[in-house]
Amino acid sequence: MLKNEIDKLAIYIAKQYDIYAPVLSKDELIVKGVNNIDNIDYSSRIPDNTFKQLFLPDQEELFSWKKDKLIKPDLSKVKGKAAYGMNVLDLKALGLFDLVFTNDPYYLAKRENGLVVGISSGAPADYEEYKIFSMDKVENVLEHIPFDIFLEKNKEGEFKVYSGSAKGRKVLRGAGIDVFENIQFAGLIQEEGPDQRMLKLMPIVKGSEDNPVWDEIAKICTACGKCSTACPTCFCFDLLDEAGADNTVSKKRVWGNCFYPEFSQVAGGKKFVDTVKQKLFFWYEHKFSRTPAEYKVPGCVSCMRCFKVCPVGINIIEVLNKLEKKND
Ligand code: SF4
Ligand code: SF4
Secondary structure, eight states, X not given: OOHHHHHHHHHHHHHHSEEEEEEEETTEEEEEEOSSGGGBOOSOOOOSSOXXXXXXXXXXXXXXXXXXXXXXXXXXXXXXXXXXXXOHHHHHHHHHHHHHTTTOHHHHHHHHHSEEEEEEOSSOHHHHHOOSSOOOOHHHHGGGSOOSEEEEEOTTSOEXXXXXXXXXXXXXXXXXXXXXXXXXXXXXXXXXOSOHHHHHHHHHHHTOTTOHHHHHHHTTOOOOOHHHHHOTTOOOEEEEEEEOSTTEEEEEEEEOOTTSTTTTBOTTSOBSSOSHHHHHHHHHHIIIIIHHHHHSSOSOOOOOHHHHHOTTOOOHHHHHHHHHHTTO
């Protein structure tokens, strides 16, 4: 399928949804709202920021109280957004979010009213450079990532189109596209079973609390929290009460960040995760031990955004390699 037909698809989608897609701006690839579909980047490179804001906003009101009256939002009116051009790694992260927020009506409203369009142009250089977990070719992973529509771009710039849901098929047909392959989602775990590196890392990271690696990187980590903000799989949140006008109090959900000073603080001031060393261990343990134990998939998709944003160059691959080496 030629690019002009994909453009027609994007125009059709833009009539029904606000489109958010990777856009090249100077040297940065940024996910943002798109008014002109010509600006969409189809390289499938990993953008500097993530799509997670579309499904888990950095702050959202859950409900409010006015005197003794509870005011709840009408979730059926949540406006659908199209996450357009999600690369395979970000779709894996979305798959983890779908598991974590499986009973969360606020998240589900955004997923159900929105549209997810994936993109791949083979195995982008960004994926090849860094590998934490297995990186199968696109055709092997499509059954194991969530999407409504997936666009696979070949070297000649032509596209093969896949549908991953009834919603995706409806949109494709509405856009006049009848030639596509249907993919049935078979869960996040591939047929050969859970990722072997994940299984190996789980006990190593869990038992590493006293490992000198944490002392080493705690000496340089500034606890800025950029790694967590940039990470597509970091999903922790806090709940805040915010007083507004007219005796209204809002209950808000805001992104949590285990590197921030207030993290894990309880009444009386005690913090259960306090030092930088504890925070680093906690962050890695969540991704490589607790999330795999709970959801059977890694809490990391190897996108390397955490390394790219880290002001002191802490490299997650090197940290994991050091932890593994000390256990060999
Ligand atoms: S590589 Fe870093 S930013 Fe990317 S998913 Fe893993 S922990 Fe998050
Ligand atoms: S981005 Fe780097 S310096 Fe900042 S909290 Fe994360 S590891 Fe520490």
